[in-house]
Amino acid sequence: MPxxxxxxxxxxxxRMIVKNAFKEYECELYEAENGRDGLALAxxxxxxxxxxxxxxxxxTGIEMLGKMMENADLKSTAVIMLTAESGRDNVMNIVKMGVKDYIVKPFKGEQLIERVKLILNDLKPRIDLSTNNGQRANGTLFSVKGDIVILTLPPKMTRNIASDIEEQVKAKIGHMNEAGVRKFILNLSSVDHLxxxxxxxxxxxLALCVRAKLLIRLAATGIQAEALKSFKETxxxxTKLSIEEAITDFFPRAC
Incomplete structure (x- = not known):
């Protein structure tokens, strides 16, 4: 659960800096512009x-924090305090409040994420993010179904497109590893010819996926499936005749 x-x-x-900082992570973001509304939302x-x-x-934030400490459902909630003052006395006062951490304004989104990961150490990146490169060949190449990543190859493959896709897959595998996701479908059914x-x-x-120890399925047309049998690697x-069949194959039927 995010x-x-x-x-x-x-x-x-x-609030916008925070929102942009978390756009690549699996989380639900909420915001309020004062302590009263924040407390109600919390x-x-x-x-x-x-x-x-x-x-x-x-x-104020101090007043809201005090109210949270009095609330049995909120008193154990992790808090990162934002402050415009970096003086020793101010920092000591913040520490005494019982917050997990503090950040001095102004700050960058990357700094915030580093602090948050120390508190929410299982914060996961989104595995369905598309990079600009991911749009080059033929729209969005990657899609996600639950915990399964699907790569659909474009109808026509050139060396440049193939090289581009390989780089994207390397990056995607890194995201999958961080997110603890291992299921991968390579969909060939849109390819004009092999x-x-x-x-x-x-x-x-496939070699990249094998090295990453991913669980792999192929989706292909009937003709493609026959051709793939001649390669020991494939x-x-x-190999399934639709993405739906490939997805189902990851989940063994109950006896």
């Missing part, structure tokens, strides 16, 4: 982490 993260800050700029959603500004109108360039690319992609991998 982590719930609540940002409470009267600055729209700060009581409703029970966040895993609150990123809380000290100085706000209506109810040319030498296409097969070289397929074998290279003959050993389960």
């Amino acid at each position: 982590h719930r993260i609540l940002t409470v800050d009267d600055s729209r700029t700060i 009581s409703e959603i029970k966040p895993d982490l609150v990123i809380l500004d000290i100085t706000m109108p209506v109810m 040319s030498m360039t296409t097969m070289q690319s397929v074998l290279a992609l 003959n050993a991998i389960p």
Whole structure:
């Protein structure tokens, strides 16, 4: 289940920095512009982490934190305090409040993520992110079904496209490893014909997946499935005639 993260800050700029920082991670983001609204929202959603500004109108961050400490459902919630002052006395006061960490404004999204990962150490990147490179060949190449990553090859493969896709797969495998995802489907059914360039690319992609110890399935047309039997690398991998069949094959039937 994705982590719930609540940002409470009267600055729209700060809230946007936080939002952009987490866009590549599996989490649900909520925000409020003052302590009163933040406390009400926290009581409703029970966040895993609150990123809380000290100085706000209506109810300050310190006042909101005090209310959270009095609430049995919220008192153990992790809090990162945002402050504009870095002086020793201010830092000591923040530490005494019982918060997990603090960040001095201004800060960058990368700095925030580093701090958050120390608290939410199982924060996972999104595995369905598409990079700009991922749009080059023929729309979005990657899709995700639950915990299964699907790569659909474009109708025509050139050496440049094949090289580009291999780089994307390397990056995607890194994301999958971080997210603890191992199921991978290589979908060939959109490919016009299995040319030498296409097969070289397929074998290279499968080699990357094997080295990463992924669970692999192939989706192909009937003609493609027959052709794949002549290669020892693909003959050993389960090949199905649709993506749906390939997905189902990951889950053994109950006896």
